[in-house]
Amino acid sequence: MTKPNILVVEDDADIQQLVSYNLIKAGMHVTCADQGEEALAVLEREKIDGVILDLMLPGQDGLEVCRRIREQKETSALPVIILTAKSEDDDVITGLDTGADDYVTKPFSPKVLIARLLAVMRRKGENRIDSDNAADREISLHGLTIHPGRHEVHLLGRPVRLTGTEFTILHILAARPGWVFTRQQIIDRVRGYEYLITPRAVDVQIFGLRKKLGKAGQLLETVRGLGYRMKE
Numbered sequence: 001m002t003k004p005n006i007l008v009v010e011d012d013a014d015i016q017q018l019v020s021y022n023l024i025k026a027g028m029h030v031t032c033a034d035q036g037e038e039a040l041a042v043l044e045r046e047k048i049d050g051v052i053l054d055l056m057l058p059g060q061d062g063l064e065v066c067r068r069i070r071e072q073k074e075t076s077a078l079p080v081i082i083l084t085a086k087s088e089d090d091d092v093i094t095g096l097d098t099g100a101d102d103y104v105t106k107p108f109s110p111k112v113l114i115a116r117l118l119a120v121m122r123r124k125g126e127n128r129i130d131s132d133n134a135a136d137r138e139i140s141l142h143g144l145t146i147h148p149g150r151h152e153v154h155l156l157g158r159p160v161r162l163t164g165t166e167f168t169i170l171h172i173l174a175a176r177p178g179w180v181f182t183r184q185q186i187i188d189r190v191r192g193y194e195y196l197i198t199p200r201a202v203d204v205q206i207f208g209l210r211k212k213l214g215k216a217g218q219l220l221e222t223v224r225g226l227g228y229r230m231k232e
Helices: 013-025 036-045 062-071 089-097 110-133 164-175 183-191 200-219
Strands: 005-009 029-033 050-054 080-084 102-105 139-141 144-147 152-155 220-223 227-230
Touching (some): 013 029, 029 036, 050 062, 050 110, 062 080, 062 089, 080 089, 080 110, 102 110, 139 164, 144 164, 152 200, 164 200, 164 227, 183 200, 183 227, 200 220
Parallel strands (some): 005 029, 050 080
Antiparallel strands (some): 144 152, 220 227
16 A cells, blocks of 8 residues: 655644654655645645644745635545644634644644544545545535536536535535524534634634625525524
């Protein structure tokens, strides 16, 4: 079995070495970058299976790197763990809103970091299999066309660019129009059952979806005290 290649983007040499050592010890290949621009260059020339990304970087910061990763079709579904000294809810939510899959705050346990990385890679691998099986099953309603296999959304024939998390939430709701999903159900579907995050992050993602969908954003209905649903 081919070893996964993990990109570690961290400008602190000691932390970079600590993370790399533990990843290699866990049976993975490691590529390192000290700056955001260097990380994006690595992603263009190498096959990367997962990214551990520090938020505080010289030049382009981690948030911008994460945005760029999600904007590129080739890397839009790449597992990304943000590594940060920040622990405020708003900072964490901002990182997740850019498309990160999980986060670990400094100081951290290398074992926990690797466990979270493997969990995200496993979930995304399962999602890719599910998408392959459903590649020909488009969802069409209210002028929206959602194609899981191609990870594409069109509104009245025009493409809508979404982050990986936004796409997953839209697909969850659109697959069962009229059904109400609680915030926790959405978190479980998007992140996995062991993911710890406040429901507020779901509200942030819904807000972003509504904004990108324009008038069609009204189709995402808030069910007071429960959660969200796609209008039937």
